[in-house]
Amino acid sequence: MTDATAAALDPASRVSLTVGGNAWEGWTSVDITASLDEQCRSFQIGITRLGPGGIDQVPIQHGDRCQVRIGQDLVLTGYVFATPKAHDPQSTAFGIAGRSLTADLVDCAAINKPPQFKQRSMRAIATALAAPYGITVLSQVGDGEVVADHTIQPGETVFESIDRLLKIGRLLSTDDAEGRLVLAAPGSSGRATDPIEVGRNTKAGDCGFDFSDCFSEYRVIGQHATGNHRNGAAANEVAGTATDGRIARKRVKVITESGNLTPAMATSRAQWERDNRIGKALTTNYEVAGWRQSDGRLWQVNQIVRVIDPILGFDRDMLVVSCNYRLDDGGSVVRMVVAPPEGYQPEPPAPEKRKKNRKKKGDKFEYLLPSDWEPNT
Template sequence: MTLERIVFSVNGAPLPHTSAALDQSAEETTRTAQFDIAWTGAGIPCAPDDEATITVSGALWGTGYVRDVRPGHDENSRTYSVSFVSRSCDATECSIDHPTGLKRDADLGDIAREFDVLGVGVEVKAKTIKKAVHKVRPGETLFETLETDARAQGVLIHDSPEGKLVLADKPEGRHAGALLRGVNIKRASGSLSGATSFSSVKVRGQASIGVSASALRAEAEARGTARRRRPLIVPFEGEATSERLKKRATWEAKRASGEGVTCQITVAGFRDQGGQLWKANWLVEVDDDWLGISQDMVIASLTLSQDGSGGTTAKLSLKDPRALGGDNPRGKSNSAWAAPGSTDADYREG
């Protein structure tokens, strides 16, 4: 296994560290990292909001800022814990200051670019529906103004190594090789819960114009994975159309089921069998008969860790690909790991 070299640079200068943990998620807008800094100079090694980058063996992993600096010492030694946050944090923490707060005839990507007033940057990998008018509520962040429509259209919002927002509606790649019990899996555990599993998800909404049944009493229903009757009714956010309601119901059923069904697998090293760094929202084949999994899974989140001795591990949190908008993996896993299928929701007028 090749020793990885993690470089944490602040204001263009590398800071030596004794341990590092890099966290990334397809379901979070901002990646973070934590470092124990080996500092022997005067004062503190850096300050909050200093510009920072992280590379792993030369490949850019994160672009952002120092978030927290925690110095400490006893009579003989001192410690400095420093955290990193992606530049996408400004999209989740700062209000939109826009001349009009209004955008017409725009899809989600258009809206993101229009209200990205801080220049975070946007990468659009999802096809979304246009809306006639989008208006920012006073005080909203960029993430908040996007999140409602993103949820309605089955779109994930995460960040890129450059710190830009990424809008995606399905897994973005596939890792080489597989995760195999007895071969490269060091540790594995699972969490299966019925708390977020429902037999059906109904989404009900109204249109702003008209008094017909389609305008006032529209509903879409998607099947879930619960084996007993457990209905969930969700009010639709925004202007209801048959297409929007059906997409929202299908996405909600998949996400709800996926929330309660995850497995965590720890492997040595930071890379797949093809040499690619592990990435959130990428597919990987998993074959672990003790967990009952034999199918493609999607990496929902991950942590890359390195200690002072140079030991490197990746802890991957995985879900059925359908839970993040992917296709049916058609494996041989126990049915308890499955998310709802990709069949379209049913639409009806009340």
């Protein structure tokens, strides 16, 4: 399969789909997305022929296992989910769409028997939950803390169960190019070589600066199973609180947490909610020309990138939350969602650490979050 547009691309940016040992190229449209929020990579590629006649049939159908590459870089391992076709008097179009191997964890129920895990690490529980669907678990954050009790709720999916588990433990989950479930921390893919910089590589940018989901106080409440060493009242009533002086007027958010909650877990969850919501208010969309950085590396999700944007008021380190590689008549671009890493922190940094670097003249949001970010140590 060939196409003039695809042939003009540099080989390092040519997209190939491999199924059954055969690699297909020449796509006129490409849409590949990796995101910390979606948990499952996806792709949609297609080719359009103008004028009469059809398109040579590609022997690919739903359910086929596949790999997607940009140049020599593997970006997705998964399954074909759809093969849309369309035609009109002017053209004929054929496409292929698919998702990562982890799609089965997003779509399918947690079916472990027995459905309860006691005194096991978060990594061990996630591995057990993913095992029935043949998904490997990779942890970039060790085993995580030991959980006293995690019970599958009736009808929940594997990822819903894992997400509920990791929220209490302040960890992230996503997938990688090989289709594995990844337990991660913000920035664990390293630092981007290039900044996102207005006037250099940025085609467009926008941020809503919407703080409607931020509160001055977060209260997390829940229950803990009664044990022999605890009285009933103390065991059943668990609460944790975090305040946020950056929100001027009184706004209280109460969150009910399920599971076997401890006071320390409740407080940590409240702190996570506080920092996550401020971070999301500064979440920004950028469109950058080309898929690769100046050193030849693809832009990657979960990288730390410097954002220099005097129009929006940023001169700070941000976390790449998602990368959407697109090819159409306008050429190849990557649409990235970036956010302050604090909004995705497994554990908030100490207040003393936050106050070290607060004199960046180009950044207007130091009063909310520091512009220079360092991972927790």
